[in-house]
Amino acid sequence: CAPLPPIQAAAPEARPQPTAEAFHLEGRVSVRSAGQQFAGGIVWTRQGERQEILLRTPLGQGVAEVRLGPAGASLTDGAGNVREAADGEALLQEAIGVALPLAGLGHWLRGRPDPARPFAGVPDGQGGWASLEQDGWRIEYGSVTEAGLPSRLTAWRGDDLEIRLVVDAWQAP
Amino acid sequence: ENRLQAFIGQTQALSAQFSQVVYDRKGRKTQEAGGHFQLQRPDRFRWTYQTPYEQLIVGDGKQVWIYDKDLAQVSVRPFDRAVGESPAALLAGDNEIEKFFQLKEAGSQDGLDWVEATPKSQEGSFERVRIGFKGGELQLMELKDRFGQTTLLRFSKLQRNPALAAELFRFTPPRGVDVIGND
Numbered sequence: 001c002a003p004l005p006p007i008q009a010a011a012p013e014a015r016p017q018p019t020a021e022a023f024h025l026e027g028r029v030s031v032r033s034a035g036q037q038f039a040g041g042i043v044w045t046r047q048g049e050r051q052e053i054l055l056r057t058p059l060g061q062g063v064a065e066v067r068l069g070p071a072g073a074s075l076t077d078g079a080g081n082v083r084e085a086a087d088g089e090a091l092l093q094e095a096i097g098v099a100l101p102l103a104g105l106g107h108w109l110r111g112r113p114d115p116a117r118p119f120a121g122v123p124d125g126q127g128g129w130a131s132l133e134q135d136g137w138r139i140e141y142g143s144v145t146e147a148g149l150p151s152r153l154t155a156w157r158g159d160d161l162e163i164r165l166v167v168d169a170w171q172a173p
Numbered sequence: 174e175n176r177l178q179a180f181i182g183q184t185q186a187l188s189a190q191f192s193q194v195v196y197d198r199k200g201r202k203t204q205e206a207g208g209h210f211q212l213q214r215p216d217r218f219r220w221t222y223q224t225p226y227e228q229l230i231v232g233d234g235k236q237v238w239i240y241d242k243d244l245a246q247v248s249v250r251p252f253d254r255a256v257g258e259s260p261a262a263l264l265a266g267d268n269e270i271e272k273f274f275q276l277k278e279a280g281s282q283d284g285l286d287w288v289e290a291t292p293k294s295q296e297g298s299f300e301r302v303r304i305g306f307k308g309g310e311l312q313l314m315e316l317k318d319r320f321g322q323t324t325l326l327r328f329s330k331l332q333r334n335p336a337l338a339a340e341l342f343r344f345t346p347p348r349g350v351d352v353i354g355n356d
Contacts, residue, residue: 059230060324076319078319080319
């Protein structure tokens with residue numbers, strides 16, 4: 001009988017790679033909508049259905065944290081008050097005065113459209129997207145990491161809504 | 174007079190390097206950054222992040238400008254609105270600082286003498302700031318916010334009362350950059 005295959009040395013515990021359903025992103029974002037603006041840091045953590053989005057001042061302190069889950073959304077503001085609602089986007093608009101399309105952005109920042117709704121896109125020739133259109137937004141990708149994850153994106157809707165997002169780090173949560 | 178007031182009294186100007194680490198509520202290191210800063214009392218400072226991204230924060234005595242090169246964007250706000258949120262503004266303040274912070278000696282620990290500064294306005298996003306001195310020299314700043322995040326600033330290569338050019342503390346937004354003013 002054939003000799004037993006050599007025992008493969010266990011691969012070094014590979015650092016878990018961020019997947020679509022489980023990632024942790026740190027970066028900076030600026031949002032301009034109808035005269036209101038926000039600029040600062042963003043930390044986005046996703047674990048399957050549960051997402052946490054922390055917005056920070058440019059200097060790192062927390063401003064607002066939105067939690068999204070199957071049962072709805074909650075927002076904690078800088079003074080520690082917690083409010084709950086079905087729609088996280090409305091909560092965030094109330095807290096920082098600008099609307100972030102959280103549902104779509106949770107996918108766009110991964111370089112892909114939200115599969116739940118129609119979209120149009122221009123492929124980038126490497127299996128990804130150079131630009132997308134979804135929910136009335138146009139998304140353009142500036143640069144990607146070696147793992148093919150976006151490190152810069154800009155999104156517009158109409159002529160007075162603009163989001164610029166720069167990713168400083170992608171990690172598994 | 175506590176250490177911070179002594180520091181304010183003895184240093185009219187300062188230049189130093191800093192390293193900044195931010196920990197999240199689970200104690201995970203989320204952000205590491207570094208750079209250098211200069212300050213000139215009262216209320217003027219230049220805080221330059223060099224790594225991992227380029228960001229410049231200038232206090233010109235009246236306003237605080239934050240310029241993020243990647244985002245091609247400048248945000249500007251009045252000094253007294255920024256003081257509760259920016260460690261540099263706290264360090265560059267004069268004795269008026271007690272208008273914005275309640276100061277209290279917090280004893281000696283890990284070889285440093287600590288002062289605790291609690292923002293008076295709820296609106297500032299820091300819950301508590303601790304500043305550590307060694308022999309009267311600024312060493313550490315620990316800033317806690319209401320989301321359980323801790324920012325730790327470590328200072329090195331301190332030069333006390335250097336001669337600093339006035340232009341360091343002026344800022345003109347570069348052409349083609351958005352200016353977001355929430356004054």
